[in-house]
Amino acid sequence: MGKAAKTWWGQKFIAALEDFTDSGRLQRGRSYSTDNRIKHWRVYDGKVEANIRGNVNPYFGVYKEPTYKVSVQLGHLSDAQWQTIIQKLTQRASFIAKLLLDEIPENIETVFAETGVHLLPNSYKDFKVACDCPDYEVPCKHIAGVCYRLAGAFDQDPFLLFEMRGLAPEKLVQELAKSPLGKVLSDAKSGTEAGLVPVDSYYTRPIPADLPQSMAAKHFWQGRQPLPGSIEPAQAAIIPAMLVKKGGDFPGFWQKQSSFIDVMEDFYLRMRKGVLKNV
Template sequence: MKISKTWWGQQFLAALENFTDSGRLARGRSYSTDNRIKTWKLAKGIASATLRGNINPYFGVYKEPTYHVSVKMLPLSGAQWEQVIALFSQKASVISKLLINDMPESIENEFKAADTHLLPQSYKDFIVQCDCPDYAVPCKHIAGVCFRLAQQFDHNPFLLFEMRGLSPEKLRKELLKSPLGKILAQGQETTQPSLIPAEHFYTQPKPQELPKQITSHQFWQGQKPLPKAIESPQEALIPALVIKKGGDYPEFWQKQTSFISVMEDFYLRMRKLCLRELS
């Protein structure tokens, strides 16, 4: 089963497979879960994590240890980024996708034209560190952090640019400076109707003045008879909007199956259960 769902995440992991054995990678995959990763931080292109290790008397480890891991990628130079961004700015198919936070499938062609690459191709593209006693690089803890990184890239592919030394904000700023970027940005701007603010999120009860004198019957039964029929609520234009808003793979969802399909199955079973209880 592929732990990454996108082509860029899978290619990121393929670089690991090129310089380490499959058994070590299989063990590393188990270290990418929340059960193993105690803390996680991804900032300024560096992934830092603390992982729960195993007791191993062979290495003199008799208590469950905590290992500190850091993974970063070799950053590109400023001149390289200038050349790559200039190539981006010449292709509408590339710059238009980048401006809507999408990763073009042909993006490596522009990096190749600049005699470099975005996705890693070998161990030389990684700068890793782990304080475990395993001498091999990458160890299973480093592999676990790389697997977690691949999952992060699935949700936000522009973290790859940050790992290479260019923040997504700066990339967008540089793209908008180009003539083609300005034209495409103007085309993406659409006039949206202004929102009408509401005083309350929920419907508020309206106060009613009570008569000065009221009988016990009027107190319990009310002044007017209740309506015989209740107006049915309007159907939602998009069912389960809150569930679908995050997409199939929201950031908190680490499983391979679609979050929407799981929730659809859950609601279907709950509906059958409620109907069974009512019958």
């Protein structure tokens, strides 16, 4: 069986399909989202093209295992609409941060609603699908299989959803990177990790100072300047974990339903508490 969508945006994409499709047909179509069924998969110019291995079906006059051509496309927004939406997205730091960390903000649809459109599909009118199989129902199980596969692809690459709506991912990243926060996150995401620098000690060492030739007894015992009345508290180490966050909540190797980033954050927190307890 194909993998169900894990992210909220992938699940909502499937939910839109389920709203106007028979559940039994969708369940049969889900089995067509696997590598065993999909012989060819291509995303080009905001459109998915796939070749699906079908079944022998004498009822439809199919006596030899066929290969069907399937295409799935979402309605594209106009350049003017995208220009307005991008301008609104780049005005909010929370949107910039989540998008550049491969996550779609849950309230992103509010920005699209202000322009009178939406990012995720919410009815059959948002889908443009085709399949050359003899099944007259739309969507057929082959189209459903491609949609399930596409929802899984959205989990791995949220920017693919923007591409399906007619906006090149490179264009979105370029616009987000124009802001100061976007530039920092974009550079960290696309750049190489900083190499390890060898050090002589893991602890702060005192800096030796030259003693004066002569010193009064008062200065020897009391010092030349008064000691500070308080010591500034040490700040906890901040680990950006950019390498972990690059893969998003569900990287390719992660098979669990829970977020990989959430699991790693909990792991680092417990490790930190354990280290501090033993200091």
